[in-house]
Amino acid sequence: MVAKEEVTISEAEAALYDRQIRLWGLEAQKRLRAARVLLIGLGGLGAEIAKNLTLSGIKSLTLLDHSIAVANSANFLIPLENVGKNVVEASLERVQRLNPMVDILTDTENVTAKNEDFFSGFDVVCATRLPVEESIRINAICRKHSIPFYSGDVFGFGGFFFVDLLEHEYSEEVNVPAATLKDGCTAKKNDPSETKTVKHTLNYIPLQAAFEADPSSQLNKRSWQRIKSHFITMKSTDLGSTTVAFVSLALASLYVDLTTGLLMFRSQMKRDPEAANRQSDIAKLCEIRDHILHEMKLDNQMVDSGIFETVFGELSPAAAVVGGVLAQEIIKAVSHKDAPIRNHFFFNGATDFSGVVEAIGF
Amino acid sequence: MADVNVAPSLLDDSIRKSKILVVGAGGIGCELLKNLVLSGFNDILVIDLDTIDVSNLNRQFLFQKEHVGKSKAVIARESALGFNPNVTIVAKHDSVMNSEYNVTFFKQFTVVMNALDNRAARSHVNRMCLAANVPLIESGTAGYLGQVTAIRKGLSECYDCNPKAGQKSFPGCTIRNTPSEPIHCIVWAKHLFNQLFGEADPDEDVSPDTADPEAAGDAGSVALQNQASEAGNVTRVSTRAWAQQSEYDPSKLFGKFFCDDIKYLLSMDKLWTKRTPPTPLSWDNIPEEISDQQGGLIKDQKVWSPAECVQAMVSSIKILYQRSKELNGEESFLVWDKDDEASMDFVTACSNLRSHVFSIPKKSRFDVKAMAGNIIPAIATTNAVIAGLIVFEAFKILEGKWEECRHVYLNSKPNALNKVIAPSSLDSANPKCYVCSPHPEVTVLLNVSQMTVQSFEDKVLRGALHMISPDVMVDDGKGTVLISSEEGETTENMSKSLSDFNISDGTRLRCEDFHQEYDLNITIIDREHLEENREFTVIADPSQLQPKAAVESSGPQPSTSSSKPAPSTRATESVEIDEDLDVIFQKGCANDDHQQEPSIRKRSISGQADIGSASKKLRLSENDIIEL
Numbered sequence: 001m002v003a004k005e006e007v008t009i010s011e012a013e014a015a016l017y018d019r020q021i022r023l024w025g026l027e028a029q030k031r032l033r034a035a036r037v038l039l040i041g042l043g044g045l046g047a048e049i050a051k052n053l054t055l056s057g058i059k060s061l062t063l064l065d066h067s068i069a070v071a072n073s074a075n076f077l078i079p080l081e082n083v084g085k086n087v088v089e090a091s092l093e094r095v096q097r098l099n100p101m102v103d104i105l106t107d108t109e110n111v112t113a114k115n116e117d118f119f120s121g122f123d124v125v126c127a128t129r130l131p132v133e134e135s136i137r138i139n140a141i142c143r144k145h146s147i148p149f150y151s152g153d154v155f156g157f158g159g160f161f162f163v164d165l166l167e168h169e170y171s172e173e174v175n176v177p178a179a180t181l182k183d184g185c186t187a188k189k190n191d192p193s194e195t196k197t198v199k200h201t202l203n204y205i206p207l208q209a210a211f212e213a214d215p216s217s218q219l220n221k222r223s224w225q226r227i228k229s230h231f232i233t234m235k236s237t238d239l240g241s242t243t244v245a246f247v248s249l250a251l252a253s254l255y256v257d258l259t260t261g262l263l264m265f266r267s268q269m270k271r272d273p274e275a276a277n278r279q280s281d282i283a284k285l286c287e288i289r290d291h292i293l294h295e296m297k298l299d300n301q302m303v304d305s306g307i308f309e310t311v312f313g314e315l316s317p318a319a320a321v322v323g324g325v326l327a328q329e330i331i332k333a334v335s336h337k338d339a340p341i342r343n344h345f346f347f348n349g350a351t352d353f354s355g356v357v358e359a360i361g362f
Numbered sequence: 363m364a365d366v367n368v369a370p371s372l373l374d375d376s377i378r379k380s381k382i383l384v385v386g387a388g389g390i391g392c393e394l395l396k397n398l399v400l401s402g403f404n405d406i407l408v409i410d411l412d413t414i415d416v417s418n419l420n421r422q423f424l425f426q427k428e429h430v431g432k433s434k435a436v437i438a439r440e441s442a443l444g445f446n447p448n449v450t451i452v453a454k455h456d457s458v459m460n461s462e463y464n465v466t467f468f469k470q471f472t473v474v475m476n477a478l479d480n481r482a483a484r485s486h487v488n489r490m491c492l493a494a495n496v497p498l499i500e501s502g503t504a505g506y507l508g509q510v511t512a513i514r515k516g517l518s519e520c521y522d523c524n525p526k527a528g529q530k531s532f533p534g535c536t537i538r539n540t541p542s543e544p545i546h547c548i549v550w551a552k553h554l555f556n557q558l559f560g561e562a563d564p565d566e567d568v569s570p571d572t573a574d575p576e577a578a579g580d581a582g583s584v585a586l587q588n589q590a591s592e593a594g595n596v597t598r599v600s601t602r603a604w605a606q607q608s609e610y611d612p613s614k615l616f617g618k619f620f621c622d623d624i625k626y627l628l629s630m631d632k633l634w635t636k637r638t639p640p641t642p643l644s645w646d647n648i649p650e651e652i653s654d655q656q657g658g659l660i661k662d663q664k665v666w667s668p669a670e671c672v673q674a675m676v677s678s679i680k681i682l683y684q685r686s687k688e689l690n691g692e693e694s695f696l697v698w699d700k701d702d703e704a705s706m707d708f709v710t711a712c713s714n715l716r717s718h719v720f721s722i723p724k725k726s727r728f729d730v731k732a733m734a735g736n737i738i739p740a741i742a743t744t745n746a747v748i749a750g751l752i753v754f755e756a757f758k759i760l761e762g763k764w765e766e767c768r769h770v771y772l773n774s775k776p777n778a779l780n781k782v783i784a785p786s787s788l789d790s791a792n793p794k795c796y797v798c799s800p801h802p803e804v805t806v807l808l809n810v811s812q813m814t815v816q817s818f819e820d821k822v823l824r825g826a827l828h829m830i831s832p833d834v835m836v837d838d839g840k841g842t843v844l845i846s847s848e849e850g851e852t853t854e855n856m857s858k859s860l861s862d863f864n865i866s867d868g869t870r871l872r873c874e875d876f877h878q879e880y881d882l883n884i885t886i887i888d889r890e891h892l893e894e895n896r897e898f899t900v901i902a903d904p905s906q907l908q909p910k911a912a913v914e915s916s917g918p919q920p921s922t923s924s925s926k927p928a929p930s931t932r933a934t935e936s937v938e939i940d941e942d943l944d945v946i947f948q949k950g951c952a953n954d955d956h957q958q959e960p961s962i963r964k965r966s967i968s969g970q971a972d973i974g975s976a977s978k979k980l981r982l983s984e985n986d987i988i989e990l
Contacts (some may be wrong), residue, residue: 014660018417022732023505026660033515041730048746055420055742076396076445094444100421284624316400320393320750326745328506339775347783349754353768357776 002211007034014102017057029057030333035334036060036121038110040138041128042087043312044074045154048323049126049330050095051077053195056331058100060103061094062122063088065129066110073313080165116141124330126150131270132263139164139207148333152326153262155272155312157350159322160259163329163343164204170336171199204343208360259346261288262311273312281310310350318349325355376760377402381470384408385458385475385487387438390501393422394477394751395442399449401753407471409454409463410435415701421742459486459830465879468494475499475758476869477749479738481526484990485797485828486878488521492798493879497759499752502990505739508748509990511768512755512788515798522828523792525902526989531905538571540633544717544725548734549812551713552698554619555705557601559682559696568619570626577630600943609684612676613645620715621645640719647670649718662728667712668718675711677706700735709734747772751783771985784985796818796827796882796902803887808898816856817897819845826900827882829875836863837870837883845859847876858888 014021020028035058039050042065053061069078069090082090088106091322096104111127112134119125119141127135127150135151142149143166154163175196265288266272267283271279285308324344332340343362347355364567382403383392387410398406412434414425424441425434430726433455442451455463459482468474468490476498478484478562479817484500491498491513536542537550549670553566554602571577592615598755606615624642624970662901666674681704698705709808710727713734717724731737751770756764760898805821823832829846855863865871867888867970874881894900 007662008658011661015416017420019737020420021660021741024659025740026663030658046497051423052742055423057420074400076400079444080447097426100427101948251675258728298958316397317750317753320746320753320925321783323744324743324750327746331743341776341782345782349750349757351787353751353754353766353770354781357773357780357782 007116008176013057016099016101017097020056020230024331024335024337025128028331031335032057032059032331034059035123036062037126037330038064038065038119038125039064039126040046040130041129042091042287043075043129044077044316044319044327045152045323046075046128046157047091047328048319049077050091051098054095054098054104056103056327057099057341058102058334060108060161062105062113063091064107064109064111066108074316074319076316096201111138111240116144118148120145121277123148124148124334125151125327126152127329128152129272131267132207133267136206136208136211143206147205148330150175150326150330152322154257154314154318154322155259155262156313157315157318158258158310158346159318159328160344160346160350161322161329162207162210163333165202165333165340165342165346166204168204168336168340169199170202170339172338174198183358195334202340202342205361210343213361232307256258256290257292258307258348261292262286263287264292273308275312278312281312285311292327307351315349318347321347321349321355322324373757373761374402376472377757378404380472380760381405382407382756383468383471383474384477385474385483386410386479387422387424387434387453387741388418388477388479389421389745390442390503390749390752391434391477392422392438393742393746394475395438395451396445397753398914399442399445399451399748404446404675406449406450407452407454408435409456409485410438410439411455411457413586417701419509421740421745423742432456438723452499458483461831461877463490465493466492466827468496469866470494473497473499473759475752475756476501478502481990482828484521486830488878489828489875489878491515492520499755499759500987500990503740503744503748503772504739506744507988508744508772508987509750509770510751510755511769511987512759512764514764514767516791517764518767518788519791520795520798521990522797523789523795530782534565535571535576536568537572538567538853539574539577539627539630540637541716541720541722542637542711544729544731547713547716547720547722548709548725550716551709551732554601554680554712555696555698555708556877558605558615559602559686560696560698563602570623570630570681572630572632574630575878577632579673592903609969610679612679614643614678615645616672618674619712620719623735624719638721643719645713646671659670660728662731663726665724665726666714668715671714671718672709673711674707675715678708678711679970698730700737706731710900726897729778736869744772747783771987775986786985794902797880802880803880803885804882805887805896805901807887807889807892807901808860809890809892810861810867810886811859812889813860814845814856814859814900815852815860815863818860819856822898822900828905829873829878829880831875831877833874834875835872836865837872844871876941937981 009017009021009026013029013033017029021134028200037053037058037060039046039053039061042050042063045064046063048064050061057082065087065089067086069075069083071080071083073086075091077091077094078087079090079094086108086209088108090108092104096102110131119138125138125147127138129248130138130151138149139149141163147164148163148166150166153159170310177195262272265285268288269281269284273285282305286305289305289308322345325341325347329341329345332338341357342359344358344360345355380403382398384394384398387395387408390411391408395406395408410433414422414429414432414434414437416427417428418434419425419427419430422434423694425436429437433453435453439451439453443449444750455641474487474491475497476484476487478487479502486498488498492515496520499510500513501510502508522683525783532546532549536546537553541547541550550568553563554568557568558563568634604618606613620643622642624640625807628639628642648669650669655664676908683698685704686694689695696705698709699715700706706727714724716722716870725733735797740760752774755767755770760766767788770783770785770789773784774781777784777938791798795800795802809819819832819834824833832841832845833847835846836842836844843852844855844865865886867886869886871884871886872881904919938962
């Protein structure tokens, strides 16, 4: 939970944050101002999250990554001359320049060496580029300390994230109808944009539960619902031929099984698919896919392996989309304002260009 | 740095060979430049006429504090080169609407990407891309919401295919005589600024309106009107000249606007039979108010007491008067700027004093700034997402996969399909579009004896129809030239009325904008009076024009009819599709009773009305709409 100290906004901050205070209000900005965020992994996605959060005016951002900066990375915070240095040290100056009012801290240790005490000092933890086992470990620690946890990645043209907010209370503005005039006289009217604040609570589950959820029962049911509603609202001409219909079904399950497949690849191969090993990595991904589909009892034919052409590296626009949505979710969580995503987000810029929210594991 | 190995090789190749135009280096533009450079694009031209302000820095991340005041395009280019010094980026600190950027200029680009924040520029770039036959990716953001779409001549609808709702404006009598809401007082205060320091516009008079139809009708007010016109010579002095006489003495200004003029309004007693009458203020007796406002606010969020308003009024007038004295030559007027402290203080003070007089709730400087300055709240993340989506659309265009291009919406909540990023198929062009159809046509309703040629050019052709250098001929068999884009050729026409050229009901005008390669036929319909003192109305589809229908379905409803509430702009409710008339633009007055104007007007596609509009209606209701 964000510290409840009375935080004031200076005139300089008011000028800098003017356009966003007008959107989410001063209260939300004050809460941001008190938030200490840990960001693990500074690749393309991490760079986008770092940029977005720093600009928003959090209290501090700790960048944790032990890897070395390489050329041609999607991390735009690394100047050419810093290639070869540790990735967070290479990025520090550009991050700090984005907003001198935020404390930017760097840590070059391997996250696997970090214990419980380390994580307990943060208000939000956001992990990228982690093997799922490590994410599960950290999420469990965060849970123990009531710390909101995010884990996300970008694979080529698409990406995803998972979020665990434990038990999250938030408020939202709902419109109320403006008061009507009396007796037809042209008296003053109320401010037309009247809203009232309503509070809600959402329950989340740990990553372990979500990851181990039986996909065949959960996902198929949900996918079928979505595909069915798709059919109702769209004419068949919009969808094209029936093969496209099958692909739609495949795509629905694809979000999850593609992500699961990529995470499994990472766990088994200790790295992500890389262009240098394109053909053999695609073969490996197909193998993993077949395994997952078999577990889900779905037809092998439905998933086009062409999708595996699109999962290499981290495309800048994919990082921008996923990083934008994820960072905004962190802002929502910290400010306790507006309904957050529960509990997965998937984006694919190669297939249907959609950003979808799925509740998995409940 | 560019990650060029990840995209399929064909795409890589097209990216490398392409030349991109980015129009705008603001919220979307900064994010977009970063994405383009990182994606391997290496020949980019970015154009923006603006300079950097501190309020940009929460999201336009290519700029830092030390860059405030400098050109956005220039600094954006510098920062973007830091991501890859080997790319070619040309920066133009200029308006894309300049004649230098002609169709030949546009033809050199593989794709044009708009990152704009205003309709006029969007409409203009739309036409240039149509003329040059270059694909255009259009986008926009507001708060948490955003949209991206692709535009290609012949393959999709263009930016102007769907008429946009007109600018909101208020009847003169509401502003000058009977304000009932803070916004009326704010508009009045802005007009006052222009009358005193800026370019005086006859439409922005701040003194009581004796011609108010509500005030007329009995001997008393007729007498008042006679008085007013008798004192003709005195009342004809411009506000500015009058203020000069006292060297902008604040007590004199205060006395006129918040005391004498108010007393005058009070004498127009018919106005006050059903309204709370205004209370004049006295300079010597400014009411004290005890502040009961909460702590912990930003300074600007505190509402000023009348005494504080007077203080701010005095100090801002002093500064503004000094500034206008220092101006000489042609630039003899100040331009109101929300980011200028004195300008903003002046409007806040005067609008709140007026609100006090009329017993209207006062607003903090923070709120006045938003209303007076039309501020749209903006954050980094929305722009980041939209800029990413723009690049994905560009990939499809470069691969020739036009059928995969989409109109993509960024929603604030998951829609019915659980999507926060929701693509929908592109619509085909409006066969009757007033821009992209083979023979564009519009109808304009106006009063031919009252509308001058100058007004027609400024307000109709440029203002509403977004032409930039129109040539107009009257279709009278004689080839009468009404307006020529050549400097000086038709100057003597400007002050004449349209009727002086025998333009009457049903006359057709042939308009051409050579620069935009745009021809438009206009049919004039002579109307002595339009609702609510509007000066003109532009109708997209003349074949659907019915005299009654024009009144009923054109935008905000007149106060005399018992009308339904206008459709909400919030798209979680379903958006009503106006299948009657496509009103492009109305200048003049919107009725107070209808605060929410419909933000989307959809045409009825003849023959496909049922399917087309139904599915579109559903699609619209699934997504949050902001109007680009």
